[in-house]
Amino acid sequence: MVVRRVVQLTSLGLFLTLLSLAAAASAPDWAVDLFQRMDPSLAALTMLASQKWIWALWPAAVVLASGLLFGRAFCGYVCPMGTTIDGADKIIGRGKTKPAQWLRGMGWLVLAFLGGAALAGVSLVFLAAPLSLITRLYGLVALPAAELLGGAAVDIVRPVADDLGLNWLAFWQINAPRFDTVWFVAGVFAAIFALARLAPRFWCRYLCPSGAMLALFAAKPLIRRRVSDQCTGCGKCRRACPMGAIEQNPLLTNHRDCLLCRTCASVCPENAISFLPGPIALPTKAPAFSPIRRQLLLSGVGGASTAVLAYGGLQLPRAASDKTALPTPMLLRPPGALPEHDLLKLCVRCGLCMSACPTNTLQPIWFEAGLTAAFSPTITPRLAPCDPRCTACGQSCPTGAIRPLTLGERVWAKTGTAVVDRQRCLAWNQHKKCVVCDEVCPYDAISLVQQPGIPVSVPLVDADKCGGCGFCEKFCPVRNKAAIVVNPLGELRLDHGSYAQNGVMRGLNLHLVPPGGQSHGHVSPTNGPAPGFTD
Numbered sequence: 001m002v003v004r005r006v007v008q009l010t011s012l013g014l015f016l017t018l019l020s021l022a023a024a025a026s027a028p029d030w031a032v033d034l035f036q037r038m039d040p041s042l043a044a045l046t047m048l049a050s051q052k053w054i055w056a057l058w059p060a061a062v063v064l065a066s067g068l069l070f071g072r073a074f075c076g077y078v079c080p081m082g083t084t085i086d087g088a089d090k091i092i093g094r095g096k097t098k099p100a101q102w103l104r105g106m107g108w109l110v111l112a113f114l115g116g117a118a119l120a121g122v123s124l125v126f127l128a129a130p131l132s133l134i135t136r137l138y139g140l141v142a143l144p145a146a147e148l149l150g151g152a153a154v155d156i157v158r159p160v161a162d163d164l165g166l167n168w169l170a171f172w173q174i175n176a177p178r179f180d181t182v183w184f185v186a187g188v189f190a191a192i193f194a195l196a197r198l199a200p201r202f203w204c205r206y207l208c209p210s211g212a213m214l215a216l217f218a219a220k221p222l223i224r225r226r227v228s229d230q231c232t233g234c235g236k237c238r239r240a241c242p243m244g245a246i247e248q249n250p251l252l253t254n255h256r257d258c259l260l261c262r263t264c265a266s267v268c269p270e271n272a273i274s275f276l277p278g279p280i281a282l283p284t285k286a287p288a289f290s291p292i293r294r295q296l297l298l299s300g301v302g303g304a305s306t307a308v309l310a311y312g313g314l315q316l317p318r319a320a321s322d323k324t325a326l327p328t329p330m331l332l333r334p335p336g337a338l339p340e341h342d343l344l345k346l347c348v349r350c351g352l353c354m355s356a357c358p359t360n361t362l363q364p365i366w367f368e369a370g371l372t373a374a375f376s377p378t379i380t381p382r383l384a385p386c387d388p389r390c391t392a393c394g395q396s397c398p399t400g401a402i403r404p405l406t407l408g409e410r411v412w413a414k415t416g417t418a419v420v421d422r423q424r425c426l427a428w429n430q431h432k433k434c435v436v437c438d439e440v441c442p443y444d445a446i447s448l449v450q451q452p453g454i455p456v457s458v459p460l461v462d463a464d465k466c467g468g469c470g471f472c473e474k475f476c477p478v479r480n481k482a483a484i485v486v487n488p489l490g491e492l493r494l495d496h497g498s499y500a501q502n503g504v505m506r507g508l509n510l511h512l513v514p515p516g517g518q519s520h521g522h523v524s525p526t527n528g529p530a531p532g533f534t535d
């Protein structure tokens with residue numbers, strides 16, 4: 001038991017460390033998304049939906065193969081979702097109600113439902129894949145909350161640190177990222193944790209599709225529970241088993257449910273239980289749960305029907321016929337995002353890209369683009385710009401929904417085009433002097449020009465030079481909605497090939513200028529300073 005706790009905490013610690021390093025953009029590329037790539041249902045259903053073989057997801061195959069040797073030890077020792085639920089179970093405690101027998105095997109039905117949707121070409125894996133769910137919990141809710149609390153604590157001790165001359169502490173700033181959907185994610189997990197009142201590890205036991213997949217390989221693992229003839233049949237082990245894997249006759253084990261947690265061995269007064277490989281002294285095979293075919297079929301059909309309704313676009317009929325159409329005209333995708341059709345099949349909504357985003361511009365969307373796009377990442381320039389010198393989102397994406405780009409390619413991964421709203425622009429509409437968008441544009445895509453009848457220079461965007469980074473929208477001094485807004489028109493999204501070469505072929509002219517290196521060639525010297533600036 002102690003060994004298991006140590007392994008569990010080490011694994012959870014590694015998972016959180018990699019998540020934090022992703023946020024600090026300092027995790028090694030091969031490791032940043034390692035845990036997400038270990039999730040069997042995430043891997044299988046993503047490949048099924050996209051009909052692509054994704055080599056990067058090989059760790060999931062290793063996990064599945066481990067079922068032959070160690071049964072569901074991955075769930076009991078390594079999975080951060082399982083460890084988190086174990087912790088929640090301890091806090092919440094067990095209720096008196098016993099879960100109904102029919103719940104057994106629900107994981108298969110969840111898997112069949114998601115599989116049906118995937119076969120119909122829609123990935124709903126984000127609804128139940130454990131590593132997608134748990135990454136969202138820690139990446140979008142728990143770690144930002146911890147940073148928020150850390151920032152508040154630093155603010156409290158800052159004056160004392162200042163007095164003591166501890167400059168590192170006095171000037172320490174912790175900027176906690178904030179994400180949309182955080183309360184929704186927290187609510188989902190509150191419900192998952194509350195299920196502990198019905199049974200320990202309720203999620204792992206009854207609902208987890210990855211657990212169900214691993215169980216397929218765990219019918220008779222090499223290392224499994226074995227009971228010697230010292231057993232008196234007292235049944236203590238059966239009552240203590242958190243997974244309900246021991247049958248009425250304590251000699252019999254349902255290995256598909258057993259996590260190798262050794263709880264049974266720790267409570268056995270006769271020391272009759274071992275988990276070593278070797279010959280079997282007594283029968284250990286219980287009749288394994290066999291899901292009713294009709295239920296599986298109905299679940300699969302349910303998933304496929306949901307997919308057809310969602311994808312056929314009850315709310316977005318045009319998306320079904322035009323595969324390149326954007327679900328909503330204003331949705332800006334991260335640089336390197338695959339064409340929309342492929343992005344939605346490959347994105348598992350783990351939120352790693354959002355956690356890794358240094359400016360916090362990447363946010364999960366709600367249902368404005370339908371169920372198929374829910375919780376997928378979008379750039380929100382008014383909140384923060386998308387730095388064209390940053391490749392963090394693509395480097396952290398476990399499935400390749402966002403392509404990993406070199407810095408040179410990143411510059412050419414145009415995410416949209418800035419458009420000036422002349423009704424709101426201070427220069428165009430109120431004839432006030434303003435140079436902010438021109439000043440902050442790293443592509444030097446904005447020119448200030450003289451127009452007949454307007455006494456000040458007004459901004460014009462060169463669409464071929466605009467990378468869609470959103471610096472202009474972020475810093476536009478007009479309140480509420482900016483007077484210059486990036487929309488996805490003209491975005492460059494490729495599933496293969498070079499962004500730079502494609503950009504050149506399309507006539508784009510995307511080059512970064514060093515800060516302060518903007519041309520300002522058209523600014524009239526008589527314009528004077530921008531609002532809020534003095535000579």
Ligand code: SF4
Binds near residue numbers: 349353397402
């Ligand atoms: S695009 Fe973002 S949310 Fe989607 S799979 Fe990649 S990292 Fe996860």
